[in-house]
Amino acid sequence: MTSPISLTQYLVLKQREKGLIPGELRLLLEVVTRACKRISIAVSKGALGGSLGLAGSYNVQGESQRKLDVIANETLLEANEWGGHLAAMASEEMDHSYTIPNRYPKGEFLLLFDPLDGSSNIDVNVSVGTIFSVLHLPEGATEPREEDFLQPGTRQLAAGYAVYGPSSILVLTVGDGVATFTLDREAGSWTLTEDQLRIPETTREYAINASNRRHWEPPVLRYIDELLAGAEGPRGVDFNMRWVASMVADVHRIIHRGGIFMYPRDNREPDRLGKLRLLYEANPMAFIVEQAGGAATNGRQRILEIEPQTLHERVAVFLGSKEEVERVTAYHLEG
Ligand code: AHM
Numbered sequence: 001m002t003s004p005i006s007l008t009q010y011l012v013l014k015q016r017e018k019g020l021i022p023g024e025l026r027l028l029l030e031v032v033t034r035a036c037k038r039i040s041i042a043v044s045k046g047a048l049g050g051s052l053g054l055a056g057s058y059n060v061q062g063e064s065q066r067k068l069d070v071i072a073n074e075t076l077l078e079a080n081e082w083g084g085h086l087a088a089m090a091s092e093e094m095d096h097s098y099t100i101p102n103r104y105p106k107g108e109f110l111l112l113f114d115p116l117d118g119s120s121n122i123d124v125n126v127s128v129g130t131i132f133s134v135l136h137l138p139e140g141a142t143e144p145r146e147e148d149f150l151q152p153g154t155r156q157l158a159a160g161y162a163v164y165g166p167s168s169i170l171v172l173t174v175g176d177g178v179a180t181f182t183l184d185r186e187a188g189s190w191t192l193t194e195d196q197l198r199i200p201e202t203t204r205e206y207a208i209n210a211s212n213r214r215h216w217e218p219p220v221l222r223y224i225d226e227l228l229a230g231a232e233g234p235r236g237v238d239f240n241m242r243w244v245a246s247m248v249a250d251v252h253r254i255i256h257r258g259g260i261f262m263y264p265r266d267n268r269e270p271d272r273l274g275k276l277r278l279l280y281e282a283n284p285m286a287f288i289v290e291q292a293g294g295a296a297t298n299g300r301q302r303i304l305e306i307e308p309q310t311l312h313e314r315v316a317v318f319l320g321s322k323e324e325v326e327r328v329t330a331y332h333l334e335g
């Protein structure tokens with residue numbers, strides 16, 4: 001029987017044998033994923049931890065923060081500020097980026113995260129998660145500025161998400177495929193459970209919040225109507241729909257079972273390009289999905305090639321099995 005491979009061993013292999021990641025990035029990923037372990041523990045305590053419910057504060061997007069949003073954000077900040085690997089961090093839950101205080105050594109990486117994705121689900125015991133992305137400080141930059149985070153997703157060095165569900169799972173890419181680790185609660189370590197994940201190419205499942213239908217743009221209506229028409233329609237097969245309302249959980253299912261996840265822009269607020277955040281949600285997920293053989297667009301363009309303009313920028317998201325993403329993207333481009 002071969003012994004299980006820990007996340008540390010996996011990362012050392014990427015660093016030492018494949019020369020894919022520098023040692024400093026490996027150490028940074030160790031710290032980020034250790035923080036995810038702590039968040040997993042806090043989430044799993046549920047009502048017993050006294051941290052369910054609203055925090056009574058709002059984030060920069062005007063969304064009401066839950067206590068666990070704040071706890072997860074602080075856990076990531078505290079775990080990462082002193083290690084010496086980072087220049088700065090940015091979070092969905094903070095108005096501005098956070099520069100590493102002068103009392104700590106500074107490193108060359110930038111960390112971006114959505115500390116608790118899907119947190120509206122937390123009080124009803126449905127899966128939530130953490131999404132993160134790592135960039136390099138642009139060349140020549142010494143004191144990190146907010147503009148330094150505005151890099152296209154193609155520049156990500158690593159991206160991952162943890163999903164806190166029946167088991168806690170970490171999904172990670174350093175640009176060499178996608179691996180999955182399951183949290184061994186007794187040993188306290190992330191253990192490799194799947195490597196080189198591939199998104200199934202053919203799919204009969206889709207994920208979208210259909211209550212927004214009346215606000216969708218014509219290409220989305222066309223695509224969804226064809227799926228809904230099932231075996232009698234132009235697609236000639238029946239499709240199934242699933243919507244957890246936690247992107248981490250929906251994407252995790254799609255990575256394993258195939259399918260397409262959509263959060264399109266809609267007509268409610270013409271200036272709003274979508275609901276999900278480009279830097280904390282769309283880019284890391286797009287990197288993972290592409291590394292698993294899938295595709296990710298905003299309906300018109302590859303997400304990873306978008307040049308971000310602002311830290312909290314939103315974007316329309318279509319990601320998952322390649323053929324489906326290409327089809328709905330083609331409908332946008334035709335229109
Ligand atoms: P959050 O980061 O504030 O939790 O918001 C993002 C979440 C995604 O996880 C999920 O896909 C989407 O919002 C759900 O939106 P809706 O409430 O419209 O179903």
Ligand code: MG
Pocket residue numbers: 092114116117118247281
């Ligand atoms: Mg989120």
